[in-house]
Amino acid sequence: MSEKKQLNRREFFSFVTVGWVAFTSAIAGFLTLAFRYTYPNVNFEPEMDFVAGRPNDYEEGVDERWKNGYGVWIVKMEGRLFALSNICTHLGCVPNWLPAELKFKCPCHGSGYYQNGINFEGPAPRPLERYKISLNAEGKIIVDKTKIFRYEKGQWDNPQSFLKV
Amino acid sequence: MAKRGVVDYIRETQVWKSIFRHGPPTNARNRAAVVAGNVFLHLHPIKLKKSGVQLGYTWCMGGLTFFIFLALTVTGVLLMFYYRPTAEYAYNDIIALKEHVPLGIMREIHRWGAHAMVITVWLHMFRVFMTGSYKPPREFNWGVGVILLVLTLLLSFTGYLLPWDQLAIWAIAVGSNMAKATPFLGHGGPGAALAQIGDFVMVSDKNDVRFQLLAGRFVGEPALLRFYILHCVFIPLVVGVLIAVHFWRVRKDGGISAPL
Numbered sequence: 001m002s003e004k005k006q007l008n009r010r011e012f013f014s015f016v017t018v019g020w021v022a023f024t025s026a027i028a029g030f031l032t033l034a035f036r037y038t039y040p041n042v043n044f045e046p047e048m049d050f051v052a053g054r055p056n057d058y059e060e061g062v063d064e065r066w067k068n069g070y071g072v073w074i075v076k077m078e079g080r081l082f083a084l085s086n087i088c089t090h091l092g093c094v095p096n097w098l099p100a101e102l103k104f105k106c107p108c109h110g111s112g113y114y115q116n117g118i119n120f121e122g123p124a125p126r127p128l129e130r131y132k133i134s135l136n137a138e139g140k141i142i143v144d145k146t147k148i149f150r151y152e153k154g155q156w157d158n159p160q161s162f163l164k165v
Numbered sequence: 166m167a168k169r170g171v172v173d174y175i176r177e178t179q180v181w182k183s184i185f186r187h188g189p190p191t192n193a194r195n196r197a198a199v200v201a202g203n204v205f206l207h208l209h210p211i212k213l214k215k216s217g218v219q220l221g222y223t224w225c226m227g228g229l230t231f232f233i234f235l236a237l238t239v240t241g242v243l244l245m246f247y248y249r250p251t252a253e254y255a256y257n258d259i260i261a262l263k264e265h266v267p268l269g270i271m272r273e274i275h276r277w278g279a280h281a282m283v284i285t286v287w288l289h290m291f292r293v294f295m296t297g298s299y300k301p302p303r304e305f306n307w308g309v310g311v312i313l314l315v316l317t318l319l320l321s322f323t324g325y326l327l328p329w330d331q332l333a334i335w336a337i338a339v340g341s342n343m344a345k346a347t348p349f350l351g352h353g354g355p356g357a358a359l360a361q362i363g364d365f366v367m368v369s370d371k372n373d374v375r376f377q378l379l380a381g382r383f384v385g386e387p388a389l390l391r392f393y394i395l396h397c398v399f400i401p402l403v404v405g406v407l408i409a410v411h412f413w414r415v416r417k418d419g420g421i422s423a424p425l
Binding site: 037038039043045046091092093094107108 | 188331335338339341342373376377380381382383385
């Protein structure tokens with residue numbers, strides 16, 4: 001008769017420990033992978049910087065040609081050309097430009113902004129943000145949305161926030 | 166000798182006996198077995214105090230909430246036969262549910278049910294609070310209930326944006342901006358500025374909780390799909406498990422709200 005191997009108490013608990021460590025690390029590993037899985041490697045979203053033609057392409061006032069693609073109004077006023085964000089500072093909706101009333105008006109809660117982006121009505125707590133704007137070697141406008149300039153921080157006089165025209 | 170009827174014959178078949186493993190509920194032991202052997206009844210306590218099931222005392226708001234949850238599950242699955250969660254089809258499919266589908270009222274039931282469930286959950290919690298039923302030993306179940314309240318609201322919110330109309334898009338815009346402001350997890354929230362080593366930003370718009378919700382930096386089609394999955398599968402699964410815990414706890418803690 002073959003001798004049957006018996007587990008003693010100590011060996012039994014070491015097996016249980018190994019089992020639990022393996023089980024919990026498998027679960028933890030799966031959860032980590034599942035978490036990483038929710039972050040795609042590639043997004044088909046618009047670039048954060050784009051070429052926006054030449055300064056002479058714009059007339060005095062608000063230009064809406066980049067609003068749908070990039071979420072930017074190019075505004076020319078008082079000898080300056082700047083790139084205005086189209087994200088309402090209240091809750092992040094997209095205001096509309098109302099040419100007849102010369103103001104931006106948010107459809108959600110009625111925030112209103114002047115043509116230069118300063119808020120004057122509704123719940124918006126601060127003016128619209130402006131993006132970094134510059135000229136490349138060919139004299140074309142580059143708008144860079146990764147760099148923002150805020151009025152309330154006195155950043156609208158920063159030379160990167162506008163072009164002289 | 167008693168005459169054997171059709172009922173007796175059916176009760177002796179193997180099919181019947183494989184489903185119901187107890188005899189007819191003619192004595193106390195079998196009455197208990199009828200309840201304990203039925204998955205739909207066993208979440209209830211085997212014995213109930215009369216005061217616990219009187220409508221005037223409990224309002225039955227928890228039960229109504231559960232009933233509405235089941236109705237929402239059924240109508241929701243029916244809606245899934247017609248609804249496609251893509252930017253191209255979502256809105257038109259909702260219109261089609263109203264105009265091209267027999268019993269298009271299914272969508273109205275689903276929507277009004279969602280409103281009703283929020284109201285009954287609130288009234289349920291109000292009753293539990295006013296009768297002091299949250300006190301020990303029931304305090305853990307109150308905690309489970311609060312999580313269920315939050316999940317109910319999240320179900321409503323994720324469902325709200327599936328029609329992909331103006332209301333939906335601005336709701337998700339606002340909601341995801343709230344996610345952006347989550348402490349330490351959102352790139353606009355408190356703590357995000359601290360998580361920066363030199364020029365390396367640890368919490369940015371490309372890796373925060375808002376990116377995870379939207380599957381991107383902007384509200385778009387991936388966000389619609391993601392919220393659809395959350396609404397139809399993920400949150401209901403969690404809610405289902407927590408409802409089971411909730412009912413089980415009710416049963417363990419002395420039945421429905423009667424004084425202990």
